[in-house]
Amino acid sequence: MTQYTTVFGSLDDYAKGGVEVIDDDPKYYAFSNMFEVAGRAAPYEKVAVAKNLEYVLEVIRAEGTDEWRAAPHDEFALVMDGTLQVELIDPDDGLVDSEAQGSVALASEPAGSRMGRVTAGPGHMALLPAGKAYRLHSDGVAVVLLQTIEGPDTVHRWAEICQTV
Amino acid sequence: MTMTQTAPNASGYKSFAIGEFKFSRDEYFVTVEWPTGSHQMAIDQWLRCLQRDIAWGFFYGIVNFDSVIGTMNHYGNVDMFAGRFNDAYRRAEVDYSENFEHDDLLGCFKAMLSDWTNEGYDPFAAPMETGSAFGPSRGHNDEAISRRRVVASRMVGIPGDEPLRSDETGHPVNRGFADVAQDEPIIEAEPGYEGEVCAFNLFAYLSRSDVTWNPSVVSACKESLYCPTTEEFILPVIHGNDRVEWFVQLSDEIQWDVEDRDTGAKRARVVMKAGDVAAMPADIRHQGYAPKRSMLLVWENGSPRIPEMIAKGEASVHPVDF
Incomplete structure (x- = not known):
């Protein structure tokens, strides 16, 4: 039987495709590569690589320890490279407005009960539960694709990350 | 609007009709007829399209089976069309479209897929992983064509939500x-x-x-x-x-x-x-x-x-x- 090799990308080893224009504007496809974006990002910048009205997919270069954050809705962190740790706290008091969108940084570790920790590698997807506080950490460098809603810390740099010609 | 179906033809397949659309198959092809024209497609391609359109509940927007035939979802009701999104058909004014209640067209498609899918053929599978769609009628494969689509409410694997896959759930590694x-x-x-x-x-x-x-x-x-x-x-x-x-x-x-x-x-x-x-x-x-x-x-x-x-x-x- 044929042996197939599945090709995944990483920060150190990825190939990028592109838009071959026939009669169109390549900007309409907002084409980028998450590893290229992460390679040029500062730790824990939340760089939007996809946007559909209020919803976004953010690429995060996880390196060292992030600040505590919370969102009023579920978020999902898909690890695409490296190893990521997620700490979770069930806060004693509400941290974010229930009508708000996206995650917000917390001034400090919130008071509450420790929920536990997830250690996730490539391909692993972790729930960041609505209303809970979370903190991301990587001993090395990890690349995370975050399913969330555009928030105050979402970074838009489309002209820098997308194919334009 | 309800569909109608005929007794099996010489190849053993029923023909179906809904509204002004008529569908029949032989050993190699489906033939679609409507008031202003007709069209043929290879039956394996037709069954693969039919399978996705059913599984997705007509999906978001337009599902073109090829450059002529397809469906357009209006979320509750659905257009079945011929040539609607084909420039030549439109300019010649021979395109045709008819609106159906979601469940009516879905029921017609499901009956057609069941009757026309032979034992050993799985329209969800890659070509190298399944048998042939061609030839005279020989049994059915209703188990393959009625797989349930996974729709997690929060995330797969959360207690009470969609389960993970394993050998035990009948999902070996591809x-x-x-x-x-x-x-x-x-x-x-x-x-x-x-x-x-x-x-x-x-x-x-x-x-x-x-799949x-x-x-x-x-x-x-x-x-x-x-x-x-x-x-x-x-x-x-x-x-x-x-x-x-x-x-x-x-x-x-x-x-x-x-x-x-x-x-x-x-x-x-x-x-x-x-x-x-x-x-x-x-x-x-x-x-x-x-x-x-x-x-x-x-x-x-x-x-x-x-x-x-x-x-x-x-x-x-x-x-x-x-």
């Missing part, structure tokens, strides 16, 4: 993903939080998919839906968008042909490799080619308001302006 790691994330939950600290291996989950070109929901952030799917060979349908849709290539490579949604004029080819992210604008149609089984994350905004927002100019057909 031959194209034999090298995909099956490890699971380490979850260290404090007492009382066992069901709230959740994670799973999406790549392993996808490696056990037994191709069939997006299913693995996580939902309100109306933001992660709909990953595994792809091999050709997307049977040409999907016409009614909203911006995003693709994230998780593994391997897919190449997309992109055409104008209304005329079919070629607009671009999009080559996507692992880690690439690209939008499909709301005014195009696209068809993908995957030479090796690959993992594609289809990301949808499931809001039913979007087609109307685009029609009113409240939302753009393009993903972002920059």
